């Protein structure tokens with residue numbers, strides 16, 4: 001098992017509010033790691049550390065080290081734009097641009113300055129195939145992405161992220177706005193992607209974490225309570241708190 | 252008792268609305284009836300095609316084109332100034348500036364629109380024109396260039412404020428998506444935010460345009476009072492509004508043909524702003540549907 005992401009002694013503050021305290025955790029390569037825990041426990045904050053999306057929050061303060069492939073990504077010489085090309089993110093609510101499906105998926109490549117039409121078309125197709133959307137939209141790539149259903153929109157967003165070929169995928173409750181059928185599609189997609197990607201997914205759905213993840217970490221009020229293989233967490237957790245949360249006896 | 256009070260309030264609200272509508276109808280009525288009697292003496296064809304506007308001279312011509320060209324010329328110059336500056340400010344405020352800076356700068360900018368236009372007029376005539384004459388030797392004392400530039404400065408806040416509102420109302424999630432893909436602030440601004448806010452931005456430009464067309468004081472003071480069919484920004488021109496002021500303040504007899512030219516000019520102006528306002532209304536309506 002190769003370590004892809006790592007956090008060492010990470011504390012996060014929003015002004016005076018301590019959102020994460022002393023998080024030490026590793027995330028293995030080519031696996032799906034689920035982050036679970038009650039609302040407000042810091043899952044999104046933790047996830048967004050790895051593509052530095054918290055940087056836009058004025059009150060955000062971080063101490064400790066956040067590593068990708070052993071490199072501290074909060075060092076001064078790190079180019080955030082470059083970092084994010086390697087670390088894709090899928091958000092809770094589908095957020096396609098008000099552009100065509102094609103332009104949405106090609107966006108990341110275009111901002112990298114790629115103009116070659118053939119190349120763009122190929123990458124867009126590959127990404128849509130990977131995102132299990134190609135068959136549904138292949139005749140209509142110039143249609144506005146906003147005219148698609150919520151589940152299709154979310155898959156456009158996933159395709160958009162895949163098109164730039166990152167190695168890490170961060171997903172913050174990617175199926176919470178989707179119906180069961182779309183959810184199943186996205187879950188199958190995640191499982192099929194883990195050969196090539198390191199995936200970290202935040203979810204409130206215990207069954208989902210159980211179905212798709214290899215590792216699970218349980219957060220509670222800014223603390224990392226337990227991190228282990230998913231089957232261990234779900235069948236034989238070491239911490240009482242974890243067990244209570246998973247079995248729904250929480251409160 | 253309570254019901255009675257409600258009824259009374261409702262009655263007053265209705266009355267206010269009615270008064271407003273009646274006033275508007277009254278204005279349009281006067282404008283129309285006076286210009287109809289003008290067009291009984293001067294054909295619309297002459298009004299539109301004649302290249303001279305000299306109703307106050309012995310050899311009278313009634314071609315509105317010189318006034319329209321003066322109006323459009325000063326307006327275009329104003330937009331050339333206000334559009335790039337206003338948009339840059341809007342993008343800076345919404346995408347780059349810290350929230351505290353934004354909260355200070357926006358109201359400060361809006362002061363620009365609150366300065367009495369007569370002040371701008373004199374500023375154009377006494378400061379900008381002499382300054383520009385140092386750079387451009389052929390510049391006349393009255394000209395559309397400095398009037399246009401100063402008018403442009405005046406309408407900057409129309410564009411910057413309204414465009415900033417449009418940019419800020421683009422969902423935060425689109426910005427996140429773009430940054431999340433590794434886009435820079437500049438790329439995010441121009442590839443995502445501006446296109447997503449485009450209808451709001453266009454509306455702000457149209458409103459600024461409409462404001463510039465109707466602006467009177469600055470052009471009356473600094474652009475001159477010589478109707479001239481030209482696109483040369485260095486010579487005196489006259490705008491529709493400036494002409495109306497000139498004649499209103501002059502001593503033409505009420506009811507005379509010269510007097511009625513005011514209304515013909517006025518209705519031309521009205522047609523322009525009416526069309527512009529309708530376009531912006533239409534865009535706004537369409538824009539709202541888009542986001543539903």
Ligand SMILES: Nc1ncnc2c1ncn2[C@@H]1O[C@H](COP(=O)(O)OP(=O)(O)OP(=O)(O)O)[C@@H](O)[C@H]1O
Nearest residue numbers: 014017019038039040041042043044045046057059
């Ligand atoms: N932008 C912000 N400014 C200030 N405080 C914030 C901000 N974002 C999050 N917080 C606080 O940090 C804590 C952790 O929030 P976070 O969003 O990471 O929780 P979460 O586990 O993702 O919750 P949820 O399951 O509801 O998404 C919360 O107490 C929250 O109020």
Ligand SMILES: [Mg+2]
Nearest residue numbers: 043044045172
């Ligand atoms: Mg969250």
